[in-house]
Amino acid sequence: MVNTSTPLKAEAKNLNFYYSNGHLALKSVSMPIYENKITALIGPSGCGKSTFLRCFNRMHDLYPGNKYDGQIVMHPDNTNILADGVDPIEVRMRISMVFQKPNPFPKTIFENVAYGLRVRDEKNNRVVADKVEEALKGASLWNEVKDRLNDLAFNLSGGQQQRLCIARALATDPEIMLFDEPTSALDPIATANIEELMNELRGKLTILVVTHNMQQAARISDYTAYMYLGEMMEYGDTDTIFTRPVRKETEDYITGKFG
Amino acid sequence: MLNNITELAISPRLAKNIRRNVKERVIELILMLAALSAVFTTFAIVAILLYESFGFFETVSLIDFFTDTQWTPLFEDAHYGIMPLIAGTLTTSLVALAVAMPVGTIAAIYLSEFASHKTREITKPILELLVGVPTIAFGYFALLFVTPLLQIIYPDLPGFNMLSAGLVMGVMIVPYIASVAEDAMRAVPMSMREGSYAMGATRFQTALRVVTPAATSGIVAAYILAISRAVGETMVVAVAAGQQPNLTFDPTEGAATITAYIVQVAMGDLPHASIGYQSIFAAGLVLFVMTLAFNIIGYVVRKKFREQY
DSSP states (O other): OOOSSSOEEEEEEEEEEEOTTSOEEEEEEEEEEETTOEEEEEOSTTSSHHHHHHHTTTGGGGSTTOEEEEEEEETTTTEETTSTTSOHHHHHHHEEEEOSSOOOOSSBHHHHHHHHHHHTTOOOHHHHHHHHHHHHHHTTOHHHHTTOTTSBGGGSOHHHHHHHHHHHHHTTOOSEEEEESTTTTSOHHHHHHHHHHHHHHBTTBEEEEEOSOHHHHHHHOSEEEEEETTEEEEEEEHHHHHHSOSSHHHHHHHTTSOO | OTTOOOOOOOOTTTSOOHHHHHHHHHHHHHHHHHHHHHHHHHHHHHHHHHHHHHHHHHHSOHHHHHHOSOBOTTSSSOOBOOHHHHHHHHHHHHHHHHHHHHHHHHHHHIIIIISOHHHHHHHHHHHHHGGGSOHHHHHHHIIIIIHHHHHHHOTTOOSSOHHHHHHHHHHHHHHHHHHHHHHHHHTSOHHHHHHHHHTTOOHHHIIIIIIHHHTHHHHHHHHHHHHHHHHHOOHHHHHHSOSOOOOOOOTTSOOOOHHHHHHHHHHSOOOTTSHHHHHHHHHHHHHHHHHHHHHHHHHHHHHHTOOOO
């Protein structure tokens, strides 16, 4: 069922995750993430898809008491990024993230996009300016903001703020980009813009996207995983999942009988 | 259809309920009176300050008040120059703020961004306990402990000096800044911190580059509170900085502040409506205007940097 000619970028192996209150949020989840493809995670609220996504950039480390068990192997390093000896900051330098609600910093548009470079101590202003322009173009925002790069980012509309956050994540040339329901706080037009943008990134970047919106998963992704109650119910290429799901539960969710 | 709208009689079940309306109005009035009491008190204080100062300025010209370099209202040879008192107030306040602003801000960053939940739960109440220590205790701490300590370093330091008073006052103000600034930092939404961490930022980078700018308005509020506190502080300076008006900005000298003068004169028995009595109100008015000015600056700055997340 799964294409084997595309190289693997990462792979979750028997991943369990415990929140600090002892709740087991992921139960032995295994799935491949193919290089330069878009993989969508769907499932009802509370199924663990966001929890799973946030394992990839070790976001759970910010809160004491959370515990990983299992592996996420990242290639080409062939390293388990959840291992104790791995520095979460190094992981985040290579795997960036776009959040559910746009979360620009209280800085100018330019400095928001430059943030990743600044924390990496990039001193060459020429390099920073080039990268910022490239990232803003990559996020289809350049034409709208090129004349007001020194405006505060809060003055942008919600959809623009989200594209700014995408530009910020792009500016550091990540290997994998995580999207946590990137359009759930946006109106339909802004959503269409973001989807178009993700389509443009397809083939250039490995993307893992959590979405509530099944049509969105169908429109933008190459592979889809259906999760339920912390378990991976079904994984396959998007066409198969949406037209000939193997499991009854997947079909019920996709057809809207449940969810 | 639209053209033949006729006035309809109002059904009693939908008519305005007079009893309910009256009750609402009475409650509104009581609440408004409670709110007004604070406003009224403020205006009454300002009115009395102005009234008594008016009598003072009938005797002393404003020019003398601001240009004379001596303040000796109770002497035979009376001079009414407020500048020595303002200089004393500013010097002690600046010394205090030089201590309190950096230490308070760093403490707030530590408590909000670095301390574990447990550490914060223990440290913050202790820090806030400092607020409850009577300021007279801080005054004698400065006079009897800090000044002798400073005299080891500067043997020429007089027993009453603004340095010791300012330093202790600074320590006293640290909890104010730490507490208010920490609240402002903790109010910064977690999603903004996550955004920073997700870019590979360290805790320190996140605290300094994202959380602190996002909390600017609250941090400025903390500073303004601290300035007002320092300018208005009485007991520490009255006890430790001496009560000699002295036109100097050198913290190693002793000098009276506006508040120290007021407390000194108010303790003696002055005849009502005498110039000495009125000088208290003139000094008080200057203090009021200074604090008001800082508060207005603070208000403007806060509006400029108000949170937008």
